[in-house]
Amino acid sequence: MAGHTTAAVIPAVSALLKSTDVDVSVAGRRLVAGLNLTVSRGEVVCLLGPNGSGKSLTLHTLAGLRLPATGQVQLCGKPLGEWSRRDRARRLGLLTQVSEDAFPGTVLEAVLIGRHPHVDAWQWETTQDVEAARQALADCDLVGFEDREIGTLSGGERRRVALAAVLAQDPEVLLLDEPQNHLDPRHQLAVLRLLRARAKAGRAAIVSLHDPSLAARFADQAILLEGNGQWSFGPVGEVLNCAALSKIYGVSVSEVAIAGYRHFISD
Amino acid sequence: MPTYFARHPSIFLLLLALIACLVLVAAVTVGSAGPAAKDLWPHLIGGADPVARSIVMDLRLPRALTAFAVGGLLALAGVAMQVLLRNPLADPYVLGVSGGASVAALAAMLAGLSAYWIQGAAFGGALSATLLVFGLSHGPGGWTPNRLLLTGVVVASGTGALVSLLLAAGDPTLLRGMVYWLMGDLSWAGSPLGLLVLLGITVPVGIAMARPMNVLSRGDVQAQLLGVPVGPLRVGLFICSSLITAATVTTVGSIGFIGLVVPHLVRLVLGSDHRRVIPASALAGGILLTVADLLARTLLAPQQLPVGALTALVGVPLFLVLLRRAPPST
Secondary structure (H helix, E strand, O other), rough: OOOHHHHHHHOOOOOEEEEEOOOOOOOOOOEEEEEEEEEOOOOOEEEOOOOOHHHHHHHHHHHOEEEOOEEEEEEOEHHHOOHHHHHHHHHEEEEHHHHHHHOEHHHHHHHHHHHHHOOOOOOOOOOHHHHHHHHHHHOOOOOOOOOHHHHHOHHHHHHHHHHHHHHHHHHOEEEEOOOOOOOOOOHHHHHHHHEEEEEHHOOOOEEEOHHHHHHHOOOOOOEEOOEEOOEEEEEHHHHOOOHHHHHHHHEEEEEEEOEEEEHHHHH | OOOOOOOHHHHHHHHHHHHHHHHHHHHHHHOOOOOOOOOOHHHHHHHHOOOHHHHHHHHHHHHHHHHHHHHHHHHHHHHHHHHHHOOOOOOOOOOHHHHHHHHHHHHHHHHHOOOHHHHHHHHHHHHHHHHHHHOOOOOOOOHHHHHHHHHHHHHHHHHHHHHHHHHHHHOOOHHHHHHHHHHOOOOOOOOOOHHHHHHHHHHHHHOOOHHHHHHHOOOHHHHHOOOOOOOHHHHHHHHHHHHHHHHHHHHOOOOOOOOHHHHHHHHHOOOOOHHHHHHHHHHHHHHHHHHHHHHHOOOOOOOOOOOOHHHHHHHHHHHHHHHOOOOOOO
């Protein structure tokens, strides 16, 4: 339902996020050269690559946190820099790898932070905002955690609180930097199911993962980063294959099919 | 679990306002000179005693209001710096901002400049100390809140050394007054009007900036992602906290730890939503300093104690407890 309403607001643009010739460099090293990708409504895109290949930097660049060395990122057909801060935050969200909790506070407060771009200046959060936060908590299996102090949570629970905050932000394009960190297998699967459900409602996601099997099962498209500027982007069925994965990870990867899903095993 | 007051913050704010009134009444009632406390109000209401009236209206009331305004302002400066540094240990005194203001104000005094210039010098000193702390801690790899705090502590000891040098070089007959002023002394406080106006402006401005501050306290990156204008907000917090610190230092010298103790206690009770933390800190800071000043001028009456020494006696143990309880990652 949400997908229909947002599609009506921005008609005829199915490409939610588009990068054109984007270079990602750090300390003089070009990690990704000339990245061209298009993420459309309803798509889940996975981002794979070895440690230090520029996955986080690529996500940060796509989120507008750092300027691309060259090239341009477009959000809903408009260059990232031309959006007002608030309008951009309502359309584009990023779950970062680490989150800070310097001051004490409850789980519900931490998740309500995600509603910031939806609340007008001088206003308090409405019951709708609280409702959205509670729904996000429920989606992250955190019902009953509302009043818990953040400092008393485990690493995996904190990770799910951070995820709930970015879900409460409810952006059209959600970028997630290794959301699986600290999560047990059940919650790892739950995150990806959640992204699929959002995609079905007309949203889109780019998620960096270290598990090609989960990527093959849940994603539509894949971006593979080699860390030397080389990259490939395309449907998971084409991009995720033993040869490519063996090459980027530097281990020999073989493929088996279990219960109809492709599984990649490194040996 | 949230405390009772976290669920009902308005009750807590009302309670604080009530305590503030009581404390102010106590501060104008109790003192070493004039009629005894129990006889004071009949004297005043009768209106027949010009001495009692003068003691209350010209001495105790301005002093009590100054203490209240300074306490509230220092607590707000502490809140602003804690958000800037994302560290509950930050405070204008710990970070050397008070020290910077003291050095500049003292130098202006020794140079025989007018009060106007002393104010300006203090603001310049506070701003320079802040810029110095943030500038120095901006090493390779960007700054971390911890490096910032350490730099602030070092700058604070540096300004302490400069103050000692200035005092040694200055006129010995002024020494006692200056030392008292440096330790925080409200006995020279004049009209409280300016500080009350500043407090009256800072609280609503702070509440207006409170929601972006909530987001900023989750980190610069989070704030940027959620659409907060991080750069302007940080600059605004810098300038506000420096201005507030300078205004208090030129009036009453450097009083430490109010900015540390008060926001910490308020956060324990109310949680970290700055829309509540800011008004509650202003009230609680005012209450704390008014009480501290009341004690400073009555404990060893007629001898007056420097109020900054009293607040430090409360603040130092609390700082150490906080430091001990801080999680290893911060």
